[in-house]
Amino acid sequence: MKLECGIARDLLPLYVDGLCSEESRAALEQHLQECEGCQACYQRMRAESTETVPLPTEGEASTRFRRGMRRVRRRWALSLVAVLVAIPLILMTAAQVRGDGLCFTNLIPVAKSCRFLSLLQDGSFEEAYDLLDTEAIWENLTVYDSERLDELENYQAVTIDGEVWMLAPELVEDYLAGDTVELEEEEALAFWETVYQNSQTGGSPFLIPAAAYETLEEQGHLNTLEEAEEEWNGDVSYSSSILVEDSQGNAYYMGYADSFIAAPDELDADDYLIYDYDCMPELIWEAMKENLEDEQAAFEAQAEPYLDMGYDAWHAASREQFAASMEQWTEENGGISQFRFSNAYACSGEDGNWWQLEFDLWFTGDSASDGGITLFSDGGLTFGGGSVRTQGNKADLFLNAFSAALYLEVCSEALYYGTGETEAAGD
Numbered sequence: 001m002k003l004e005c006g007i008a009r010d011l012l013p014l015y016v017d018g019l020c021s022e023e024s025r026a027a028l029e030q031h032l033q034e035c036e037g038c039q040a041c042y043q044r045m046r047a048e049s050t051e052t053v054p055l056p057t058e059g060e061a062s063t064r065f066r067r068g069m070r071r072v073r074r075r076w077a078l079s080l081v082a083v084l085v086a087i088p089l090i091l092m093t094a095a096q097v098r099g100d101g102l103c104f105t106n107l108i109p110v111a112k113s114c115r116f117l118s119l120l121q122d123g124s125f126e127e128a129y130d131l132l133d134t135e136a137i138w139e140n141l142t143v144y145d146s147e148r149l150d151e152l153e154n155y156q157a158v159t160i161d162g163e164v165w166m167l168a169p170e171l172v173e174d175y176l177a178g179d180t181v182e183l184e185e186e187e188a189l190a191f192w193e194t195v196y197q198n199s200q201t202g203g204s205p206f207l208i209p210a211a212a213y214e215t216l217e218e219q220g221h222l223n224t225l226e227e228a229e230e231e232w233n234g235d236v237s238y239s240s241s242i243l244v245e246d247s248q249g250n251a252y253y254m255g256y257a258d259s260f261i262a263a264p265d266e267l268d269a270d271d272y273l274i275y276d277y278d279c280m281p282e283l284i285w286e287a288m289k290e291n292l293e294d295e296q297a298a299f300e301a302q303a304e305p306y307l308d309m310g311y312d313a314w315h316a317a318s319r320e321q322f323a324a325s326m327e328q329w330t331e332e333n334g335g336i337s338q339f340r341f342s343n344a345y346a347c348s349g350e351d352g353n354w355w356q357l358e359f360d361l362w363f364t365g366d367s368a369s370d371g372g373i374t375l376f377s378d379g380g381l382t383f384g385g386g387s388v389r390t391q392g393n394k395a396d397l398f399l400n401a402f403s404a405a406l407y408l409e410v411c412s413e414a415l416y417y418g419t420g421e422t423e424a425a426g427d
Contacts, residue, residue: 016045112381154169161212341389
C-alpha cells in the first residue's frame with residue numbers, strides 16, 4: 001500500500017509510540033525508505049520522545065501537589081454545591097406535581113406567611129394586620145353570598161305522583177327529558193331509585209317520599225350495608241336514613257350515602273332545611289327560600305353601618321382594634337416564641353386557586369408545639385383557623401383570641417344567619 005506524505009505524517013505519532021497496526025506500520029516504513037522529508041520528520045519525533053525530563057525539585061513538587069489538591073477540593077466543593085442545589089429542586093418539583101409541600105409556586109405565599117408570623121412574634125401587630133387581605137374581610141361584611149339562593153331560583157318544578165317537587169337543573173339534565181313536567185307510578189318509582197343511587201355515587205343528601213322509599217326497600221332496590229361494602233370494597237357505606245316530617249305532616253326519608261357523613265339520629269322541627277337537596281317538595285323549597293331571603297335581609301341590615309362607615313374608616317378602626325386585642329392577650333398569656341412551616345396544600349374552586357398553609361406554633365414556656373395556625377393565600381393572607389392537640393391549651397386559646405381580635409365587632413354569626421345582634425366597628 002503506497003502512502004501519501006500527509007497520511008504518513010499523521011501516522012508518525014502512532015508509529016513512534018508503537019501503536020500502529022501491522023499493515024499501517026509496514027506501509028509507513030516503506031514510505032520512509034523512499035521519502036527523505038518524512039524520514040527527517042520521523043527522526044525528530046523519535047529524538048523528542050527519548051529526551052530525559054528533569055525531575056522537579058522538592059519545592060516544585062510540593063507546590064504542584066498543593067495546587068493539585070486545591071483543584072480537587074474545588075471540584076469536590078462545586079460537586080457538593082450542585083448536589084445540595086439539586087436535592088431541594090427535585091423535592092420542590094415533586095411537591096409541585098403533587099400539589100402539597102413547599103414548591104415553586106408557593107414560595108412567595110410561604111415567605112409572606114413567615115413574615116406575618118414573625119411580626120406577631122415580635123409584637124408588631126399593626127404591621128402584621130397590614131399583611132392580611134382586609135378587602136376580602138370587607139367583602140364578607142358587606143356583600144351577601146347569594147349562591148344558595150340563586151341556585152334555588154333555578155330549580156325546575158316537576159309533579160311526581162300528584163305532588164310538586166323542585167329539582168336541581170343538573171338532576172333534570174342528567175336523568176330526565178328536558179320537557180318532563182310530570183311522573184307517575186312506575187316512572188316515579190324509577191326516578192326515586194335514581195335519586196337514591198345518585199346519592200350513593202355523589203354523597204349528596206337525599207329526600208325521598210316515605211312510601212316510595214319503603215316500596216324500593218321491599219323490592220330490594222336499596223343497598224343493605226353488606227351489599228354496599230361488597231360492591232364498593234368498603235369505600236362507601238349504605239345510605240343511613242331517618243324518617244322526617246314537614247310542617248304539614250308529610251313523611252320523607254332523609255339521609256346521606258357518604259361514609260363520613262351519616263344522617264343525624266334525629267332532627268328538630270326545621271333542621272332538614274339546612275341541607276342542600278337535589279330535589280325537594282315545593283313546600284320545603286319555599287321554606288328554604290324564605291329562610292335564605294330572611295338571612296339576606298338580616299345580613300344587609302347589619303352590613304349597612306359598615307357601608308355607611310366606608311372601607312377606609314373601617315380599616316383604620318379594625319387595625320387599631322386588632323393590635324390592641326392581640327397586645328392585651330400576649331401580655332396576659334405570653335406570645336409566640338417559635339413557629340415552623342408544616343405543610344402547604346393547593347386548593348381550587350369557583351373563585352380560583354389558592355394555597356392552604358399550615359404552621360406549628362410554640363408559645364412562651366412551651367417545650368413542644370401543641371397546635372398550629374392555618375392561613376390561606378391567593379396573593380393576600382386570610383385566617384383559616386388551625387389545629388390543636390387538646391382543647392383549652394395555649395394554642396387553642398391563641399386561635400380563639402386571634403379570631404376574636406380579627407373579627408370582633410367586624411363579623412359574627414349574625415351576619416351570616418340573621419340571628420343575634422352585633423355592633424359596627426367604632427361604635
